[in-house]
Amino acid sequence: MASIVRPADAWDRFATPPVVQLRHEEPEWEFRELEYGPGGTWDVVTARLHVASHLDSLRQRLGSPKASFRPVPPSAAISAPGDHLSGAWEGRGRGQHLIVSPGFVAAAFARDMGAETVLKRHFAYQRDPDATDTIIQNLLGCIAADLRRGSPNGSVFLQTVVLAIVQHALRVPSPAFDAGRSRGGLSRAQLSLVIDLIDARLTARPSLVDLASALGISTRYFCHAFRVSTGLSPHRFIIERRVALARSLIERGDLPLSEVAQASGFTDHSQMSATFRKVLGVPPSHFRHRRTRSR
Secondary structure (H helix, E strand, O other): OHHHHOOHHHOOOEOOOOEEEEEEEOOOEEEEEEEEOOEEEEEEEOOOEEEEEEOOOEEEEEOOOOOOOEEEOOOEEEEOOOOEEEEEEEOOEEEEEEEEOHHHHHHHHOOOOOOOOEOOEOOOOOOOOOHHHHHHHHHHHHHHHHHHOOOOOHHHHHHHHHHHHHHHHEOOOOOOOOOOEOOOOOEHHHHHHHHHHHHHOHHHOOOHHHHHHHHOOOHHHHHHHHHHHHOOOHHHHHHHHHHHHHHHHHHHOOOOHHHHHHHOOOOOHHHHHHHHHHHOOOOOHHHHHHHHHOO
16 A cells, blocks of 8 residues: 555556546645555555555555464554555555655645654554544545545645644644744745745756845855754755655656656766665665566
8 A cells, every 4th residue: 555655557466456546636745545456565665754544444464475464454554754665465445545745744844754753653453443543534534525526625625634634644743834933944935935946946956045045044044944944954855855756757757767867956877876775775776677567
């Protein structure tokens, strides 16, 4: 199920491919409802926050192929960017998935999505379902119900539900709806503008001077305030955005890796490979090879 961060046809092995029953994409998040085939496996390094809910009971194993399959009741799972998830399932079932970009969380919650801030959890593999499972299932169900009705409540309703799900997935309470700024940090409006500028200039290598000038503040203060607001230096944030863009291009297309590197703002294939290993622990070819094997 974690392979939702990749196209459905990139799953490692399956008896029948998952069927997409619902799909909705926004610039910073996406929602999918899938019907799984009778069995399959997943092995993926996540690039974004991933909140998922099983709607039906399945049998599942985690990690090594030597692990035993266990019955897993309907429950929810949360994974943070950079998590390496692997396992397998048996049995048909449905699942709902919300995938959220780091930029969305940084802009709305002034939080970086890392191991210390995301309340990571597996499905109810060795535990009983609890209140967190129920809340996530109900909120994801609200998105699905609204989409089936043609979204009569508009994008504002969907955005509000997504914010509620993300806040529930964060380990540390956040001032999510504070229109001001965190102490010493950027305001929500400033942070949103900077992230938009970074994304628009990834291939042009955005400079700290340009980003600070767009906000009318000094470069030194900008670097300090950006780190306070996101938990990352501007340099690290830009690197992670480049990696996310490159990975998306690798998984969704057939561009040579050298062209992917150029389109993502890396100087060359060698630099991109070194950065992938540092950030995700695997080379870019890991995602291309998995895509090829699944066909």
